[in-house]
Amino acid sequence: MEQGGFLLFLGLVTLALIVVIMPFLQPLLWAMLAAIMFQPLFRRFHERSGGRENQAAIATLLVITVAVILPALFIGSAIVDEAAGLIVAFQEGDINVAQWFAQVFGALPANVQASLNASGWGDLVALQERAQEFAQASLGLIARQAVSIGGSVFGFVLAFGIGLYVSFFLLRDGRKISAAVLHCLPFERPIADRLATGFTGIVRATIKGSVVVGLVQGALGTLTFWVVGIPSALLLGLVMAIASLLPAIGPAIVWGPAALYLLATGAIWQGVAVIVSGVALIGLADNILRPILVGRDTGIPDWLILITTLGGIALLGLSGIVVGPLVAGLFLAGWGILAEQRDRAPQP
Structure with a gap:
């Protein structure tokens, strides 16, 4: 009872601290x-x-x-x-x-x-x-x-x-x-060390792979729109940076319609410039920068990164860009450690 009462006290005081700093x-x-x-x-x-x-x-x-x-x-x-x-x-x-x-x-x-x-x-x-x-x-x-x-x-x-x-x-x-x-932490030290390593690795990979790459693509898009004379270039660049979180299409959902409008309205060289920039600069920035900045795979599937990122944004705003994939990474790491322990356990 004394041990249980102390654990209950720890739980309550931890919850109280979270409420205070919320x-x-x-x-x-x-x-x-x-x-x-x-x-x-x-x-x-x-x-x-x-x-x-x-x-x-x-x-x-x-x-x-x-x-x-x-x-x-x-x-x-x-x-x-x-x-x-x-x-x-x-x-x-x-x-x-x-x-x-x-x-x-x-x-x-x-x-x-x-x-x-x-x-x-x-x-x-x-x-x-x-x-x-x-x-x-x-x-x-x-x-x-x-x-x-x-x-x-x-x-x-x-x-x-x-x-x-x-x-x-x-x-x-x-x-x-x-x-x-x-x-x-109430874990075995090897498990705590693995979770801590995974935590810092996912944070760095997410910020470098999502935030930095998105900002670079948004900056390239802003510069392109400014050169061809499209108004509100900064705002469109922000939208492009957010769209870069989407796999495959990403920023193309912003510069594609912009290029189509320019070509349809007779601004031929401007529309061609947007297409060239979108394919040769903005589109390749992800493929070039992500391996350099991230350096190694986080072990999180792309579809899970997309879902957790969008869900994190819906719940926490911009902080969800990091918190969503972080939760997914810790989830996969925790269940992976459990599976390893179960495989090492002696079979009855």
């Missing part, structure tokens, strides 16, 4: 991810500073702030401005989706037009309503997120400060904290 769960999560990703940089600064941990952690935080946080805030504000401008343009009728569709529809072959008419996709009025509803809903989501952040500036600044503050200690004391956590 408002800052996402800043803590991103602080942990930053500490894992930039731990090699911290070690390099640590060696050059002669073993001064505080100075190495501060230098690493400065690099994170200058190279990651400030550009993200600047680009995010520009994307929000573009989204707000498009919402106003839709509401005031400056953007005529029906006219755009008519131009593209008229450039299609006659048999394709007949097939679209038979399936109901040739109704300009209905398509205009659907397209405008979808666009305003998508753009409105971005605008609402910006308003929610701006409406609670104190909360945003507080969460941002907590994230940086915790990152400092996780960078400086990460090894000690991880060793203490592994020692306290």
